[in-house]
Amino acid sequence: MARKRKTDGRTPHRTRRLGTLIAIAIAIAVCGIAAGGTAAYRTLSDDRPAERPVTMDEASRLGLSRLNLYQASPVAVTLTAAEGGGMVVRVKGVVDYRTHRAVGTYRVTGPTGSSGVSGTAGRLDHGLIVWDAGGLGLAPAPKGGSGPPWRQAEHIPRSDWSSRSYTADPLDAGLRLLIGLGADRPDNPLLLAQSGARWLERDRIDGRDYDRFAGPRARGTTPGAGPEGGRSPLTYWVDGDGDLRRVTMRMPGLGTPTTVEFSGRDRGAKLPATPWGTG
Secondary structure (H helix, E strand, C coil): CCCCCCCCCCCCCCCCCCCHHHHHHHHHHHCCCCCCCCCCCECCCCCCECCEECCHHHHHHHHHHHHHHHHHCCEEEEEEEEEECCEEEEEEEEEECCCCEEEEEEEEEEEECCCCCCCCEEEEEEEEEEEECCEEEEECCCCCCCCCHHHHHCCCCHHHCEEEECCCCHHHHHHHHHHCCCCCCCCCHHHHHCCCCEEEEEEEECCEEEEEEECCCCCCCCCCCCHHHHCCCEEEEECCCCCEEEEEEEECCEEEEEEEEEEEECCCCCCCCHHHCCC
């Protein structure tokens, strides 16, 4: 994105700066650390899954998940980030991992009653959003606009986009993580298996089974030390084919993690050129 900054008041409200842990987590994801898995193992003493290291088969599908995202591009995504104080930002759109560009709509909502109507959740802001590896841009939705966000964005002049570099706030951290999850080649399964990724549990989402994994530890992290035993703040849901369904990222000071949901290929999507100054 262009680094021009325009203070038109449309940037969603920011609350907290994130710590070093999240910077490390994003670096892991952008460098290709994801996780996958197989069947759930259960203990003899109870009926809860027994957390364990990933197997080599799981590590192979772990590395394959990034390539699968790349090959499925453009993919439909939904990102939900808690900004603190009861405020939530939701982004729905598409990501093209071949160009590392994305476009969507964003909506900011506040706690009950913030809209001025008792007992309702307040919609504080909404519009269009584009992002890439370097930053993001916001624009008001066109009046009377309808259809998918990539089509609406085609009608926004370049001068109407307010662009900036990423900060460490929850929304920005989630967008930056999301844009780096796909790659044009799989990751090395041996390296992934040696990096501390762990199988956690098996979940069922929309009628399909997914294995839930804690991502690999940051380099230099001691197992069992630090917050949550040194476990990665990133968690992944991967199916038996190595397809990534969900990623969550825990953030210091916020009880609700940032969540990314993938809902498959959007065959009709075509990202606009204008926001990047190429159209």
